[in-house]
Amino acid sequence: MRFNGFTYLISEGFSNVFKNKKGTVISLITMICAMFMFGAAFAIGQNVNHVMEQVQASQGIEVFILDDATDEQTNTLEAEIKKIDGVSTVTYKSKEQALESAKEAFKEYPDAIAGYTEEYIFPASFIVMLTDLSKAEGVESTIATLENVKNIRSSNDTMNTLLKISNGIRIAIIVVFAGLLVIAMTIISNTIKLTVHARRKEISIMKYVGATNSFIRGPFLVEGIIIGFVAACITIALVTIAYDYVVAGIEASDILQTMNITLLHYSEILKMVSVVYVILGIGIGMFGSAFSMKKYLEV
């Protein structure tokens, strides 16, 4: 008996989808448009995070060690720096390495460091990488208080600017995200309202024959879920095509290559995007039809 009800629900839901072609197409298109914009905002957000992580990872603080520090003092300093909150890695750069990297940096202008290549005049240092760019200032001031530190070189301004940009972009994306969600819900709920309105006669007949509200709502929910699911699948396909195309275009640009920054490959966000879409599609379809039906169930 229950099974019969279930089959009725599913088959009726499916036949509604095809019976009401115009409504289905309108719902599908609005959902796909909204979810596509949604996906664009999501993809941009994920990439901004990804890029920021890469930029942050490349931002280190260089701590120069006093020339007369003993090996033991150097080791102590390293241990102390590692203890500071916000420090991810500490790499020792010896005088030899400092010279090598100087040579490497000036290899096209050997004359510039001509006189400096015989002795190790570049001080040894620690390259300190941070877990979080926002902790840079705290880490720096703590290091400054330690012994055997000659001086510190950091790119404070760059860090602050990056931090501001990334926070700004994140907030903008959240706002866009919320706005799109509201717009999508409104459009879809209105579309489904039209569908339900077109079938108000059928609904009122069902009420008079003694159908429960959940029985009446069932096929409409199934219909909403089917439309939502199909819309999600189509959007995933569209976003896949668009994403690869756009990312290929951006990655080809010089700036990113110079900065050695990569964008996320689609496969890295596909799983997330798909899950979000399917939940979103089904959710919007389901709640959209549930909300828009409310009025017509009060017979």
Add this chain to the structure above:
Amino acid sequence: MIEFKNVTKVYTTGTEAVHDATFSIDKGEFAFLVGSSGSGKSTLIKLILKEEEANSGNIIINGKDITYLKPKRVPYLRRSMGVVFQDFRLLPDKTVYENVAFAMYIVKSTPKHIRRRVPDVLAQVGLTEKAKMYPNELSGGEQQRVALARALVNNPSMIIADEPTGNLDPDTAWDIMNLLTDINARGTTVVMATHAKDIVNTMKKRVIQINKGIIVRDDKKGGYNSEV
């Protein structure tokens, strides 16, 4: 079976559609509700169907006070009654058979039961031949017979008919009346709101007359007396 105790219904617009109505219709009775347009007949029907809430008084159906019935229980109340309307209210995209079977789906009957029961009811209203046709291929009288079959299919204890002959020519109207008489003879209570003077006068059944919301007459074997 149906009992109204001092029922008053005032719409939010301020119109008092039913004032202090008290009457009762017993099991197996055939009762006409008569009155001119706007007299409150339709409101009485709506109160029985629990489509409208009474402002005061009590309505008892099948021994149960439905005055304060929870909205969730309303569908189960309606399953105990078959409803027929003036405008038939059939689903246009379903065949005659499907329209009748639909009422059984809704109460979650088994497919086996549906396959047995629907042809029986269609035979009872004389529509066996038209089972596969759609409502727009049928005459008004035939459509009303489909509506009657739908009302009957779940074996309700009563049939509530709101001007069932209103859209039909006299001959066809009598077909429907004969069917209702037949249904009543099998023990089902019939309550019918109507304008049709000749039908009421000929049938000699109980007549409850309502005028401006007040029950003005309740005759065991009356006629339609529009003068009151």
